[in-house]
Amino acid sequence: MTMQQLDPPLPVHVLDKGAGFAFAVIDYGQEHNLIWVTAINETGEIWCAPNPRVRMQANWTMGRKPPPAITGREQGECSGASDASEAESASKPN
Numbered sequence: 001m002t003m004q005q006l007d008p009p010l011p012v013h014v015l016d017k018g019a020g021f022a023f024a025v026i027d028y029g030q031e032h033n034l035i036w037v038t039a040i041n042e043t044g045e046i047w048c049a050p051n052p053r054v055r056m057q058a059n060w061t062m063g064r065k066p067p068p069a070i071t072g073r074e075q076g077e078c079s080g081a082s083d084a085s086e087a088e089s090a091s092k093p094n
Contacts, residue, residue, distance in 0.1 A: 002027045009039075011057045013067075014049045018042050019057060 010022035017040050024037035026048065033051040041048060058066040 001029070012036065012038060013055045013057055014040065014047055015053045015055070017045070017047055017049070020047075022054070029046055 004024065004025050004027070009023040011019070012022045013019050014036070017038075019042070020038045022036045022038045026035040026037065028035070035046040035048045035050060036054045038047050038049055039045075040055070055067045056064060058064055059073055
């Protein structure tokens with residue numbers, strides 16, 4: 001097993017969890033998916049997501065469009081919110 005810290009963290013979208021930043025990758029070897037250690041923006045939760053559940057976020061500058069599996073307000077937004085006021089008013093977990 002190897003673990004690689006990502007510096008800088010990568011903005012990603014974890015399906016069913018939301019937008020966040022991947023800050024490490026775990027590789028258990030050739031018979032396993034990569035595992036992306038990701039901090040989810042909206043909840044602050046840390047999830048270890050298998051490679052098939054992780055998508056790069058849209059990047060207009062790089063010409064990368066949102067993947068078809070991601071819809072709604074999270075397209076291309078690192079914050080997961082469509083505007084700054086929505087990001088500030090997002091509920092926080094206890």
